[in-house]
Amino acid sequence: GAGVSQTPSNKVTEKGKYVELRCDPISGHTALYWYRQSLGQGPEFLIYFQGTGAADDSGLPNDRFFAVRPEGSVSTLKIQRTERGDSAVYLCASSLSGTSSTGELFFGEGSRLTVL
Amino acid sequence: AQSVTQLGSHVSVSEGALVLLRCNYSSSVPPYLFWYVQYPNKGLQLLLKYTSAATLVKGINGFEAEFKKSETSFHLTKPSAHMSDAAEYFCAVILGGTYKYIFGTGTRLKVLA
Numbered sequence: 001g002a003g004v005s006q007t008p009s010n011k012v013t014e015k016g017k018y019v020e021l022r023c024d025p026i027s028g029h030t031a032l033y034w035y036r037q038s039l040g041q042g043p044e045f046l047i048y049f050q051g052t053g054a055a056d057d058s059g060l061p062n063d064r065f066f067a068v069r070p071e072g073s074v075s076t077l078k079i080q081r082t083e084r085g086d087s088a089v090y091l092c093a094s095s096l097s098g099t100s101s102t103g104e105l106f107f108g109e110g111s112r113l114t115v116l
Numbered sequence: 117a118q119s120v121t122q123l124g125s126h127v128s129v130s131e132g133a134l135v136l137l138r139c140n141y142s143s144s145v146p147p148y149l150f151w152y153v154q155y156p157n158k159g160l161q162l163l164l165k166y167t168s169a170a171t172l173v174k175g176i177n178g179f180e181a182e183f184k185k186s187e188t189s190f191h192l193t194k195p196s197a198h199m200s201d202a203a204e205y206f207c208a209v210i211l212g213g214t215y216k217y218i219f220g221t222g223t224r225l226k227v228l229a
Contacts, residue, residue, distance in 0.1 A: 104165070
């Protein structure tokens with residue numbers, strides 16, 4: 001497709017389980033971002049990839065969260081031992097180049113995670 | 117560190133009335149500023165951006181915003197609201213040469229018939 005694709009769109013899991021959320025960015029976009037949006041809040045930065053490497057993971061809340069982008073395209077956000085506080089919409093965005101700070105971010109529709 | 121503050125988490129206007137959504141930024145250097153719109157169950161979409169060129173920026177769907185350095189503001193306006201404008205609007209800031217966008221908490225716009 002032409003846009004950023006995120007799967008699953010909805011995920012319900014139990015506390016303590018492992019979850020993977022996938023993002024397929026726009027073809028040719030080297031920069032990829034993960035944001036988390038809690039209810040009533042704006043998107044909060046989690047991690048930024050430039051190509052295959054995580055250039056900045058300072059927004060990841062703790063070591064239960066991890067993200068990869070092995071081939072510089074698709075990215076997976078991984079959450080271990082999920083907690084109820086992890087419930088949120090996880091947004092993925094891509095842009096042509098992260099170093100072009102005036103560039104537009106293109107967002108996916110998000111993956112809504114609910115931890116019971 | 118830079119940040120943005122959006123005044124009013126909910127704004128209601130009548131169809132045809134002026135839309136004004138407020139955004140103030142905090143930055144030690146001139147930032148780049150953005151407005152994004154989020155329709156229900158959709159991804160965020162760029163409305164407009166300020167990148168140190170013209171201070172009055174025109175975006176899609178008839179929206180515009182004016183960068184006012186003296187007031188550290190970047191308010192979003194539209195002369196005449198349409199029912200289809202009902203959505204959540206986010207202001208965002210980024211420093212030149214960086215990549216970390218900082219978003220406000222959002223303003224949900226309701227348009228009354």
